Structure formats: C-alpha cells, structure tokens
Amino acid sequence: MSLKTKKIAIWTSVMIILMIIALGLYYVVAIYKGLDSFSKEQEDSPFYEVKASEENVIEPPKWEGKEPVNILLMGVDARGLKKGEIPRSDSMMVVSLDPVRESIHVLSILRDTYTDIPEHGKNRINTAITHGPKTAMNTVSELLGIPIQFYVYTDFQGFIKLVDAVGGVDFYVEKDMNYESKADNHEYDINLKEGQQHLDGKTALQYVRFRHDAMSDYSRTKRQRELMNAIVEQMKNTTSLVKLPAILEEVSPYIDTNLSVNDMWKLASVGYQSKIESNEQIPPMKLLKETYVGRAAVLAVTNNLHLKEYVRDLLESNPADTVETEQKAVTNEEIHQDK
Template sequence: MARHAKQRKVRKGRVFGTILLLLVLVVIGLGIAGFFQYKSSLKAAEADNQLKEFTFNGEAASGDSVNVLFIGSDSRGEDQGRSDSLMIAHYDKKKKEPKIVSLMRDTYVDIPGHGKNKINAAYSFGGPELVRQTVKENFGIDCNYYVVTSFESFPKVIDTLAPDGIEIDAEKDMSQNIDANIKAGKQKMDGHTLLQYARFRKDAEGDFGRVRRQQQVLEAVKDQAITATSVFKLPSVLGTVQGYTTTDLPTSLVLKTGMDFALGRTSDLETLTVPVKGTWQNERISGAGAVLRIDVAKNAAAVQDFIK
C-alpha cells in the first residue's frame, strides 16, 4: 500500500512538473513572438517616417514621475517649421495617474537665446531641446523625454490603434478650412477625420476651442483605442506608434506604460490648458503678430501645482 501511494505521489509530481514546464515554454514563446511583432512593425513604420532625429538633453527619469514633451509638427520636408501643438504629458508610474498640460501656441514667453516670442517658435529655432529649455525657464517644469509626431503620421497611428475608428461627440458642424465635412453629434471617426476635428479652429474660440478638442481626442483615444487593444496585439501596436514618431523614450518605459493603459490600470486623464483663466490678454506685438500676453508667475504656479 505504501509503495502504491509513493508511486502516485511521484506521478502527481511529474504531472505538475510537466504542466509547469509547458506554462514556462508558452510564456517564453509569447514573449519571443511579441518581441518580433514589435520589431517588425517598428521597422516598417520607421521606413515610412520622414521626421529627423533630434538632440535632447532632458535628464532621465529616476523616480515614479515622468514628464514627456509632446510636439505636433506640421513640417514639410526640410522645413521644420513651428510646432502646431505642444503638450507636457505627466505620468505617475506608482499611482498610475496620467496628466496633460496643453500650452497654447501663441503664448508669449522668453525663449532662451532668442528673446520674447510665441512659444511655438522655439521648435523652429532649436527643435525639442530649445522647447524643453523654454518650458523649464517659464514654467519651472523639466521634461525627461520628448516625442515629435507629424500630422502626416497621426492618421496612421490612430488607424493602427483603432481600426474601427474612435467615437467622438462632435461639438458642432465643421467644414471650413479642413479636409472633412463633420456634423455635430456622436460618430465614429477614422484617423484622418479625427485629425481634422482636432485641428479645426475657424470659429469664435480659435485656438482655445482647438486645444479643448485635442484634449477630448486624447481622452477618447485613451479610453477606446488603448484599453481595447489586446495584450497579444500590444507589441505590434506599440512598434507602429513608436515608429511613426521621433522620440528618445526608452523602450522599456514605452512597453510598461503601454501595458498600464492596455490593461486599464490608469486613472482618468486630467488636463490643464495654459494660460489659465484670468491670467492672459490678447496683444499684437511687432515681429510676433497676435499673441497671448500672460502672467508668467501665475501660470508657472498653476502648472507646478497641477503636475506636482
């Protein structure tokens, strides 16, 4: 009897050992497959990406908080041009809290080495590095990494993240000066239409309305595209998104943060628009045109309170 019991224990041990070995092999196999999916999609997107590489001197993130400078570029070939949209993306890796600060492109600030001008001129003068210096000097926030994406590649990124489109509750009818005819109300938008919606500013609100719609689009993408992406598809999606941007974000950070969003671990996206209410006025400056003259101290305090 004792001998039979011993044999059963041995057989059970072998079964559990075999199952454990199979699980390990499956995990390793999925990891290898995911890596090759990531590299393949990254290579294909990079071949189609016309953005150049930049020098950026942000300090690598060392704690739980990461600040990323997001620049939307409307460059044409060799003409780098001014930034068309500018944001600071903040993420607390421990608390899983994403935040976005949208900086109005006509905000009149000191640009190191170039005097006062609209903040979107910093990108034209010195790329992401000068934008980083400008943000730090005026608002006291240093960005660890940068991401530059062109409006040419934006639709491709969206269509990769959400092949069935993104649902948006459009604020109003829009068709003036955009390559789309958008009607008010809920609808599914592909990447091209979503870009036109985010860029529209031919109304009384101008850039303020456009920034609000950009934040609406970001929230919709976070809720619908990223969390709907399966874990198995994530490496391929991340490779495509990363390939259509120019960035110095570490791959490990991209993958870890992407998993947080894909698995729904993050809290709701919080947003702030700069300049904040009651701290600016319209002016026309010789050499700069129509600008937003801001109270720098009040806006710096608002940004720091929001992020920290």
C-alpha cells in the same frame, strides 16, 4: 488510457506549450523592435540638421522611475517642407505622470503663447521646436516651472496612422465643423457633422485641427485633449493590445523621441496603474492676454510666477482641489494688478 496514448497526449501538451512560448517571444521581440524604432538616429532623425546647434543646450533631467515625470508631446504640420526643415508645432501638450499618486495630468499649451526661447530671444512657443527638441523641452520647462524629461514628436500622417491602426474611435462631435483648405488642394478640408460617430484617422485629424469658431485655439486645445483621452481608452482594449506590434510598425516612421525602450516599459507600468486627474489649458484664461508684437497677434502671460504656482498646485492637488487652484490663481492676479 494506453501508454502510447499517454505519450501522444504529453507530447501534444509540450508542443502547445512551446508554441505559446514561441508566440510570446515573437510578440515581445516585435514590440521591442517597434518601440526601439521610435528613437531616430543620425540622418533618420527629423532634427539631424539642428542637433549640432544644440550641443550646448542643457540636457533633460534623468528619470529614475519613482518621481513624477513630464513628457512633451508635439504634433506638427510637415506638409510642403523640404528634407531637413522643421515645422512649427501645431499642437503642444505636457503629460505629467506621478507614480506615487498614480495620477496623470494633461496640459495643453496654447501655441501662440509668447515666451522666452533659450538662446533665441522671445517668440511664440510653437517656434521652439524649430531649434531642436532640447530647446523645446527647456522652453516649456522654463514656462511651467517643471522639469521636462522626455519629448515625443509626430506629424499629421503619424496621427492618422495611429487612429486608423487602433480601429478608429467612437466620439461625439459637438457641432458641425466646415472649412475649405484651397492652399492644400482641398486635401485637408474639414467637413464634420454634429453627433455621435466613428472617426477614422482623417476625420479625427479634421476634428483636432478645427479652430474656425469664436474661441479659435482655446476650444481646439480642449478638443485635442478630449479626443486624446478617447484614443488612449481605445488603445487599452484587448483588440488594440493584440494588434500592438502592427500598430507600432504603422506609426514608427512618423515618430521621434528621446525615450528609450526601458523608459517606455516603465511609463507603460505607471500609466496602466494611473488615472487622468485633470485636463487643462495652459496658460489658463485668467493668466493670459491677447496682444501684438509688431503686427503679429500673440498670447502674453500676465504673470510668469503665478503661472508656475498654478501648474505646481494643479499637479500636486486632488481632483476636488482643481476649482480652488484656479480661483487662487485668479485672486493672485487681481492682487498683483491692484499693486
């Protein structure tokens, strides 16, 4: 090989390396900007009108990165609302990550659970977010007996955009699901057939919204947890990771959170190394009862202390202990009733 040929080869290699570095930098910067845009400030925040009323609300605890962390996920239906109005949460989940145990627990909170809303009396838990995110976090923290460090808030459109951005999900729909929404001019009708199929954003939303069966919200929260697992798995694949900057850009307008980019990086590291150990409804069936407050149907917790014990044992247990934990909660409740 001549000297001239060697120089060309060297410069070609240098240019390729520089292009790879430039592409990597662009990718990192694009991801950073996308993540940073999730946290809305001032008038861009959906909570701009209520933030002043939360000045005296307890701040969420700090997360150092080594202890368990709990994130409140809230999905809302913002259709037909005016600017500044905050809808009740249509779905609420707590995702608990433990860096030491490398475990993830998902807790779906029934939206009609009747509980104390700090500084606002007793009401259904899905009303807590209308008073602001810190109020919602404190409400869930008091109910479950665990600290809630972060929240993530989105609406129907954000969910649709996310599922479409990751290319949809392959999922088994366990039965035919049909419901007509005349109030929305049939925009949110539900029409799904039983069987394995590819769900896009709109059909995935139909699946997680359906509750017109015998078990109503109980079965709906189970479906929400299972579909969320499928979306998470889809996001882990190589195609979705390459598309991450575009995905973040698509969903950003519909998301608000108190997570900083640094927090997100730490959570991503913990989540990548962890696996989902449990996926549960809160309160469990044996610790709730259907009742009425006035003419409103609500779900009452039969014993708040036992609920906190149930959650604590669940988060600290191994997968094989889950059945034993539930049996313990039931036994405690039976003892309490006997007294």
